[in-house]
Amino acid sequence: MDKIVSFCKRRGFVYQSSEIYGGIRSSYDYGPLGVELKKNIKDEWWRRLVHMRDDVVGVDSAIIQHPRVWEASGHTATFNDMLVESRTSGRRYRADHLIEEATEIDAEGLSAEEMTKVIREDERIKDPVDGGRDFTEARPFNLMFETYTGPVKGPENLAFLRPETAQGIFTNFKNVLDTSRVKVPFGIAQQGKSFRNEITPGNFIFRTREFEQMEMEFFVEPGTDEEWHETWIQERWDWYTGLGMDPENLRVYEHPPEKLSHYSKRTVDIEYDFPFAGWSELEGVANRTDYDLSRHAEFSGQKLEYIDQGTGNRFVPYVIEPAAGADRVALAFIVDAYREEELEGESDDSRVVLKLHPRIAPVKAAVFPLTKKEPVSTKARELYNDLRGDYSIFYDETGAIGRRYRRQDEIGTPFCVTVDFDTLEDDQVTIRDRDTMQQERVPISEVRERLQRLISTGSAAAER
Template identity: 50%
Template sequence: MAQITKLDDIVSLCKRRGFIFQSSEIFGGLASCYDYGPLGVELKNNVKKAWWKSMVQMRDDVVGLDCSILMHPLVWKASGHADHFSDLVAECKKCNARTRVDHLKDAAGSAEGDLSKKVCPHCGATGQFTQPMPFKLMFETTMGANREDSMTLYLRPETAQGIFANFRNVLDTSRVKVPFGIAQIGKSFRNEVTTKAFIFRTREFEQAEMEFFCEPGTDETWYQHWKEQRFKWYLDLGIKKENLRFREHEKDELAHYAKGCVDVEYKFPFGSGDWQELEGIANRADYDLRQHQRGMRTTTAWHEAKGDLAKVKLKDEAEDYMSGPLSYFDEAKKARYIPYVIEPSAGMDRSTLAFLVDAYDEEEVRGEVRNVLRFAPAIAPIKAGIFPLTNKEGQPEVARKLFDSLKGYFSCSYDEKGAIGRRYRRQDEAGTPFCVTVDGQTAQDQAVTVRERDSMTQTRVALDQVKPYLREKLDL
């Protein structure tokens, strides 16, 4: 099976077939920002739908949420982002380019050692760096029309904090009991120092996160559960098992509050092959809800400081914090506690890239190279291509009527231009699982030819059975 071994190849494919474009391309583009084209938006939406179906729709212990991007500044004070969400960067004295310290390597490719041996990735100078300095990652903006009543806000760097801030709302208005989860998909923003690999690391990206609240003491069991579930999700959607792995975080990598964290990594084939994180599953203990209780106690101080977060110190925890507003009372056990949290956090853009790369294949068919994307039907942008073999004998009319009868059930593409072989190839490169052709025989037998993408086998199916046939094959 052929692989894409150069990043330029996947960028070219995405541009050529309308998956992904450079943002603002007609003006020279905007670095690290991308637009999803007609096929790309369908693919990414299908990835998100598959995540939502697995994490919310098919479970009775998880509910959904959609929080605002702009939130009260104290959310970020309580979470720690306002004070600590930064990367250490060093500036090259020769070319003035800034690079994250943990991304600098020496001539042998090692990230270990001091800066005196590190090579600038921009100009190649060795050891010519300034002392590391913190670089804030949150984008700032201002709310309010007048300077007197304006407020400094931040574009959220993650979706998780909106879930914690709504924990009590969901608990009080939904028929949920611990253990239960709250899930959401949404845009996040980080002013990354170093962006790389197309849509893998960008400054505007989409996250799919779920916070699963459980009783202390049961957290390790749920941590293992969600590790297994999330790994299986990628396999079920067609990622090859040899391209996936777990990477447990070392103790010195863990956040100070975390009991454990593991990354699901994908082996991207660019260059010599590089394992990169698709998502993390973390045991966050009870840190988040306790922090937001401290934030709630700090509201008065924030008003007194006229909204200046730099002048606000987070209040200490109350002595009876276990009975605080974000605690949970277990009716069955007659016990109150702060729930522990297990968090699966996936990047939808980098997952989309992984599905694209993993699905790509090349093979020789009748002396010609066939490029094909072998997407799982659930995430394929187009489920079926509908063609008339020719523009004669009423074939376009029959094909168009069939197309109209199917498009209400799944995404279809109608194409009557060019030789039938070229139309097949266009759909192969778009990852379309099935092509349906109305031909000269259709008028006699009221049947069409259904061609399967991967095997290229062709099956004769009655016109009135095309919809149930495809729905069964597509598992829709």
């Protein structure tokens, strides 16, 4: 993790937020390359789930919603973690994490009293900071951030920052039905910021209090939900592997019935084998049944049902929900793509390379003149200016060509285009592939089309 954190800062992917003031725990800013990477990931998710399908539409709901939304969803009453405080160090911990990291006990589902008993009786459980064994009783801690609307700070104006984007989809179900030509089965997708006041955030951007979600609610007729659930599990798996993630680092985890969320009929996680956290959730795919729509219908007094125009049947749809965090997904792609390679027959015998799929790479291509001198540099500038606007392009004329290649390898740029002295004679340039380091000569007039094809397929090797 230290290597990845250092790499992300050094190359401009992720910075500690408010670093000049000493930083703030579990809060991060995305730098020039990081913002491009995360945007590309979100764009690919949206392209696959919305633009490439005719049964999914999008919404963008508000971060601050009516407080009754969270009563209906169950968040006000049940969105809690168990908190304990060490009297020796003053640190606060999630009780289940404290228990599970020191013992073989599965603490999920234990009550506050049961957790308190385990912590007090099992001598293996100690304060990670000072080894103390003096803890307060475990107590529920609601994870929602509170805020207030209007000029007066009082209970009548209490509101919350949304802990998930899903509820904004459910509350807009009727609006989408009334204003769009959608028919069950169909989905509503949304991306946006969510906020959870985690007791123990950590592992860089893996778990933070402010994060970005990519969620879709797919509404289906009851009785077809199990088949659709399997369909979406496979669809989401294919998205990750299609963007180059190593399937050896992925697995499907089935939540046992006793650990399912209150709204879930079945939940399956796509997990990634993080080197610092082991197998951990990358994305959840849940069968939420009709829980959410039924609860919002009850609390709002509105009918949130679907009428099949062909049969006249009325029903409250079941919902299949693929839900992922863009920040955690970005971290997984970085970790999966990071390589330190030993090279043979090279002036530099090693390189750091980020083997990101070209579709999500922050910079798609770099243009180099072999020399700063005219007219080679002028020709390179003309090509660079011509390519700009299609996607993120970088221009570099500083240092030896080998060093320029290495810099681009390290930030994941899949293709480098070099203008050399021969270009002045034959009007062709060299395109170098990041992964294979192979080169090909391409007429300048065909560079744009060639790059677009390579970016779409992944690499010259994949195209072949």
